[in-house]
Amino acid sequence: MIVGVVxxxxxxxxxxxxxxxxxxxxxxxxxxxxxxxxxxxxxxxxYHDAATVLAFAEGVDVVTFDHEHVPQAVLRALVEAGHxxxxxxxxxxxxxxxxxxxxxxxxxxxxQPDWAPVDSADDLALFLADHGGVGVVKTATGGYDGKGxxxxxxxxDAADWLEGAAAGGPRLLVEELVDFRRELAQxxxxxxxxxxxxxxxxxxxxxxxxCAEVLAPAPDAARIQPVVDDIARQVAEGLGVTGVLAxxxxxxxxxxxxxxxxxxxxxxxxxxxxxxxxxxxxEQHLRAVLDLPLGSTGLLAPASVMVNVIGxxxxxxxxxxxxxxxxxxxxxxVHSYAKATRAGRKVGHVTAIGDDLDEVAYRARAAAAHFxx
Numbered sequence: 170m171i172v173g174v175v176x177x178x179x180x181x182x183x184x185x186x187x188x189x190x191x192x193x194x195x196x197x198x199x200x201x202x203x204x205x206x207x208x209x210x211x212x213x214x215x216y217h218d219a220a221t222v223l224a225f226a227e228g229v230d231v232v233t234f235d236h237e238h239v240p241q242a243v244l245r246a247l248v249e250a251g252h253x254x255x256x257x258x259x260x261x262x263x264x265x266x267x268x269x270x271x272x273x274x275x276x277x278x279x280x281q282p283d284w285a286p287v288d289s290a291d292d293l294a295l296f297l298a299d300h301g302g303v304g305v306v307k308t309a310t311g312g313y314d315g316k317g318x319x320x321x322x323x324x325x326d327a328a329d330w331l332e333g334a335a336a337g338g339p340r341l342l343v344e345e346l347v348d349f350r351r352e353l354a355q356x357x358x359x360x361x362x363x364x365x366x367x368x369x370x371x372x373x374x375x376x377x378x379x380c381a382e383v384l385a386p387a388p389d390a391a392r393i394q395p396v397v398d399d400i401a402r403q404v405a406e407g408l409g410v411t412g413v414l415a416x417x418x419x420x421x422x423x424x425x426x427x428x429x430x431x432x433x434x435x436x437x438x439x440x441x442x443x444x445x446x447x448x449x450x451x452e453q454h455l456r457a458v459l460d461l462p463l464g465s466t467g468l469l470a471p472a473s474v475m476v477n478v479i480g481x482x483x484x485x486x487x488x489x490x491x492x493x494x495x496x497x498x499x500x501x502x503v504h505s506y507a508k509a510t511r512a513g514r515k516v517g518h519v520t521a522i523g524d525d526l527d528e529v530a531y532r533a534r535a536a537a538a539h540f541x542x
Contacts, residue, residue: 181205474520
């Protein structure tokens with residue numbers, strides 16, 4: 170079995186151990202030399218170029234992805250050439266374009282914030298007038314980690330984006346500013362034959378619009394777990410997703426859950442599964458795209474906490490801090506992405522598991538602190 174992964178980032182890197190364990194050959198098309206997944210990089214090239222991706226796909230059993238940025242034209246060229254592509258272009262477009270995603274969620278009846286497409290200043294002015302004078306404007310494509318998202322209280326607050334959209338830049342949409350008490354994520358994996366499994370619901374903690382921590386399972390989630398389970402399965406089935414899907418959610422102050430974003434690949438909110446679940450999201454993704462039976466999503470301990478290493482040491486590499494971190498925290502797992510340190514960049518994560526969530530979170534945070542600037 171040979172799986173080709175387009176994209177050489179940390180998600181492709183974390184598929185490598187799972188592939189080795191299953192005896193799967195992993196081939197990676199990296200964007201450049203020395204990327205995070207360089208251990209499995211068999212080609213370097215531009216994923217925007219159909220000829221490059223088609224050449225990479227020769228000889229693999231299935232093509233999958235480290236990210237959702239491969240253009241639709243390239244994805245469809247792969248399908249037309251007879252390659253198995255999971256997730257396929259018809260599903261991926263809903264992760265690539267937030268306007269398409271919002272319209273599809275409405276069609277499926279999935280709960281979500283009130284929203285509207287924005288094609289003019291008048292569209293935005295009307296939405297703001299109907300929503301207390303405030304809204305969240307987003308670029309339909311290209312946003313991540315808080316980029317392409319702006320809270321606005323007037324049309325003027327989005328004037329530059331409106332001008333850009335009119336000039337052929339990213340299309341826009343506007344959403345209500347949700348009064349939420351916390352952010353959640355529900356991971357689901359689905360194989361082409363239709364089998365689907367979910368992991369426990371997790372709580373994500375954002376700092377500066379970047380995921381900083383994940384608490385698994387989400388505290389006090391018994392009431393809403395069946396609800397989000399149904400939402401995730403409904404979305405995966407309705408979109409025809411194959412592989413891992415992360416459904417990011419808001420839990421509102423009045424107890425509802427609303428779909429915020431979709432990620433059609435292994436996701437930061439699921440990194441804890443490497444050390445905290447019977448089947449990691451990376452192994453599960455490989456199983457799913459190969460249409461193999463899916464693994465158990467049971468917990469290895471009552472609580473798991475994943476803390477991202479963001480930025481990393483101000484000088485040197487993460488490995489320079491290993492001796493202190495590993496000596497002080499022998500029961501915490503450290504994962505490095507083999508990336509150069511840079512402010513705001515995810516360069517690794519640590520995971521702790523145990524019986525008590527507060528104690529586990531303390532250990533994970535203390536271990537991650539060894540890699541701070």
